[in-house]
Amino acid sequence: MVKNFADKLVEAVKAKGSSICVGLDPRLSKIPKFLKMKAMEGGEHTPFGAAASAILVFNKGIIDAVHDIVPVVKPQIAFYEIFGHEGIKCYEETLKYAKSKGLLTIADAKRNDIGSTAEAYAQAFLGETVVFEGEDEVVMSAFDADAVTVTPYLGWDGIKPFIEECRKYGKGIFVLDKTSNPSSSDLQDLEVVERDGADEKKTGKALYEIVGHLIDSWGANDVGENGYSFVGAVTGATFPEQAKRLREIMPNAYFLVPGYGAQGGKAEDVAVCFGGGSGEKGLGVIVNNSRGITNAYEILGYDETKYAEAAREAVMKMKMDLERVL
Amino acid sequence: MVKNFADKLVEAVKAKGSSICVGLDPRLSKIPKFLKMKAMEGGEHTPFGAAASAILVFNKGIIDAVHDIVPVVKPQIAFYEIFGHEGIKCYEETLKYAKSKGLLTIADAKRNDIGSTAEAYAQAFLGETVVFEGEDEVVMSAFDADAVTVTPYLGWDGIKPFIEECRKYGKGIFVLDKTSNPSSSDLQDLEVVERDGADEKKTGKALYEIVGHLIDSWGANDVGENGYSFVGAVTGATFPEQAKRLREIMPNAYFLVPGYGAQGGKAEDVAVCFGGGSGEKGLGVIVNNSRGITNAYEILGYDETKYAEAAREAVMKMKMDLERVL
Numbered sequence: 001m002v003k004n005f006a007d008k009l010v011e012a013v014k015a016k017g018s019s020i021c022v023g024l025d026p027r028l029s030k031i032p033k034f035l036k037m038k039a040m041e042g043g044e045h046t047p048f049g050a051a052a053s054a055i056l057v058f059n060k061g062i063i064d065a066v067h068d069i070v071p072v073v074k075p076q077i078a079f080y081e082i083f084g085h086e087g088i089k090c091y092e093e094t095l096k097y098a099k100s101k102g103l104l105t106i107a108d109a110k111r112n113d114i115g116s117t118a119e120a121y122a123q124a125f126l127g128e129t130v131v132f133e134g135e136d137e138v139v140m141s142a143f144d145a146d147a148v149t150v151t152p153y154l155g156w157d158g159i160k161p162f163i164e165e166c167r168k169y170g171k172g173i174f175v176l177d178k179t180s181n182p183s184s185s186d187l188q189d190l191e192v193v194e195r196d197g198a199d200e201k202k203t204g205k206a207l208y209e210i211v212g213h214l215i216d217s218w219g220a221n222d223v224g225e226n227g228y229s230f231v232g233a234v235t236g237a238t239f240p241e242q243a244k245r246l247r248e249i250m251p252n253a254y255f256l257v258p259g260y261g262a263q264g265g266k267a268e269d270v271a272v273c274f275g276g277g278s279g280e281k282g283l284g285v286i287v288n289n290s291r292g293i294t295n296a297y298e299i300l301g302y303d304e305t306k307y308a309e310a311a312r313e314a315v316m317k318m319k320m321d322l323e324r325v326l
Numbered sequence: 327m328v329k330n331f332a333d334k335l336v337e338a339v340k341a342k343g344s345s346i347c348v349g350l351d352p353r354l355s356k357i358p359k360f361l362k363m364k365a366m367e368g369g370e371h372t373p374f375g376a377a378a379s380a381i382l383v384f385n386k387g388i389i390d391a392v393h394d395i396v397p398v399v400k401p402q403i404a405f406y407e408i409f410g411h412e413g414i415k416c417y418e419e420t421l422k423y424a425k426s427k428g429l430l431t432i433a434d435a436k437r438n439d440i441g442s443t444a445e446a447y448a449q450a451f452l453g454e455t456v457v458f459e460g461e462d463e464v465v466m467s468a469f470d471a472d473a474v475t476v477t478p479y480l481g482w483d484g485i486k487p488f489i490e491e492c493r494k495y496g497k498g499i500f501v502l503d504k505t506s507n508p509s510s511s512d513l514q515d516l517e518v519v520e521r522d523g524a525d526e527k528k529t530g531k532a533l534y535e536i537v538g539h540l541i542d543s544w545g546a547n548d549v550g551e552n553g554y555s556f557v558g559a560v561t562g563a564t565f566p567e568q569a570k571r572l573r574e575i576m577p578n579a580y581f582l583v584p585g586y587g588a589q590g591g592k593a594e595d596v597a598v599c600f601g602g603g604s605g606e607k608g609l610g611v612i613v614n615n616s617r618g619i620t621n622a623y624e625i626l627g628y629d630e631t632k633y634a635e636a637a638r639e640a641v642m643k644m645k646m647d648l649e650r651v652l
Contacts, residue, residue: 025443028456028457028458029459036458036462040458040462047457047458047464047466048455048457048466048468050457050458051457051458076439076443076446078437078439078443078444078446078447078450079443079446081446081447081450081451081468081469082446082449082450082455082468083455083457083468084414084415084418084450084468084469085411085412085414085415085417085418086411087468088410088411088414089410089411091411092410092411110437110438110439110477111404111436112436112438112477113402113404113436114505114506114507114584114589115507117351117402117404117405118404120402120404120405120407120408121404121407123408124404124407124408124410125407129374129408129409130354131354131373131374131376131377131409132354132362132366132373132376132377133355136362136366138373140373140374142374142407142408142409142410142413143407143410151436151438151477151479152479152512152513153477153478153479153502153505153513153514154502154505154507154509154510154512154513155507155509155510155511155512155513155514156509156512157507157508157509158507158509176479176480179440179479179480180440181440181441181480181481181483181484182483183480183481183482183483183484184480184481185481186478186480186481186482186540187478187479187480187481187533187536187537187540188479188481190518190519190533190536191518191519191521192516192517192518192519192533193516193517193518193519193529195517203519203529207513207516207518207533210513210516211513214512214513258440263440
């Protein structure tokens with residue numbers, strides 16, 4: 001039987017002793033110079049190839065330094081797409097390397113489309129692709145991430161194909177709900193009318209709450225042993241009140257929480273997201289930190305050659321900061 | 327001065343005498359066998375590389391057959407991502423080839439994220455990437471599409487970085503509004519409360535209408551000579567009543583209309599989307615057709631070697647079908 005992704009996540013959190021997700025969102029200007037120099041020396045590279053190669057070495061260094069103290073990494077694909085297919089190759093290799101080091105991987109891609117297209121995305125990120133037919137048939141994975149982030153704007157039929165791949169391959173999704181950016185209020189905070197029968201209108205619920213109820217229902221058939229579904233939710237650390245409300249609405253959802261650190265979210269803001277599931281303490285949230293870990297060498301004033309050590313130190317500090325509020 | 331993308335689009339529509347967008351959404355099972363055989367013969371290919379190579383030849387055949395009678399092509403990136411970085415290389419080459427044949431290109435990627443990440447997406451799809459620094463600096467484009475589709479769920483600060491690239495490079499965006507899939511009602515049709523002052527609540531507007539007003543405001547500063555903004559909207563042909571309403575709400579938006587053909591949308595349903603801008607007849611809409619054109623050889627009963635001729639015939643039929651309702 002295929003293990004539910006949410007149970008894999010719980011196991012990993014316990015094994016690593018932290019709920020930290022390291023965001024691998026490489027900005028070339030923040031990659032140490034000595035790595036870029038080395039990458040450019042290999043004369044066979046195109047500029048995008050050299051950039052991708054420097055980033056891959058950087059990512060491997062970070063992964064080596066933190067793999068025993070964090071359960072999961074989350075590379076954001078935009079920072080690879082800007083280098084075209086060579087960036088995407090680096091993305092694939094980053095996922096593969098993280099997996100080889102015993103990490104779970106979340107492809108942060110926020111994909112969304114109509115059903116037939118969502119199927120292709122789900123195959124690309126979580127499942128397998130059948131290449132050719134008959135005796136020429138080969139089955140391969142493009143990205144083979146453990147989970148992918150998705151956007152709910154198209155509704156259920158754009159989510160369903162992902163859920164099917166999750167069931168088949170023991171994978172997960174995190175559906176955007178209340179995002180960490182300032183303008184998330186433009187749509188997500190709109191007040192929505194609910195109708196009770198034909199005439200009676202009730203108001204007061206925000207769109208992000210409705211989305212919370214949808215996510216809860218989308219994941220209801222796939223709750224694992226620990227009381228969490230493989231359908232998780234993304235809720236920004238920058239909106240703790242809304243996160244608290246969402247914890248009530250989605251008791252079975254594991255939360256992926258961006259916004260800690262560089263975006264201003266604090267441990268206290270994240271604390272409200274823990275809970276749900278079978279009620280075991282310290283579960284229910286994966287807290288992402290990208291720049292605060294990968295750029296720690298700058299923040300902590302280390303030499304750039306010590307970027308990996310600095311990343312580990314930043315993770316240890318974040319771990320203590322989170323433990324403080326639990 | 328950089329030309330507004332909406333004006334480029336109007337020029338292309340007039341020059342080609344149609345408002346048809348050919349969706350290049352290749353499913354390997356629908357690629358003619360003789361192309362796949364040929365691709366597999368090249369022994370140096372990986373399976374994904376061979377698949378991507380067959381698709382590229384197929385796409386070039388379609389582009390050659392229709393480039394003088396359609397203004398724009400729209401490759402959906404999910405169908406390339408399933409072949410990993412080799413698929414993405416094929417995506418880049420498809421865009422490049424279409425451009426070399428005088429076509430405008432829409433990258434159908436439905437990207438969305440917080441501001442700093444949206445910047446990276448905008449650079450990847452529309453703008454340029456700066457690689458390395460100082461005397462090693464190289465500026466390159468990853469995809470260099472003329473426009474990209476985006477999802478509005480994160481609000482203004484996730485859209486703004488795209489608008490900045492559009493201004494700089496004469497590019498455009500199409501923001502999802504009312505999508506063509508059945509479940510689009512889950513979020514997009516929700517009834518939203520508007521407050522007039524502190525107390526008075528007005529109801530009756532659907533979320534897709536609110537999104538329409540947002541898109542209208544997001545594009546208001548960038549209306550070109552023909553009365554259209556480079557901020558367009560995606561509205562499904564499968565929901566003509568909603569599209570009619572959106573035409574009123576967004577007089578300056580060029581509509582990208584999916585759902586014609588395979589998804590059930592008819593020419594009559596599309597007709598309501600024309601209009602807006604300076605009021606010139608026959609403008610305001612780009613009607614997408616994917617399977618109906620690229621699989622026309624099956625639909626029309628042609629031999630698979632005649633897939634390109636069949637595609638051209640399907641475009642000519644669609645052109646007449648659309649002219650009938652104008």
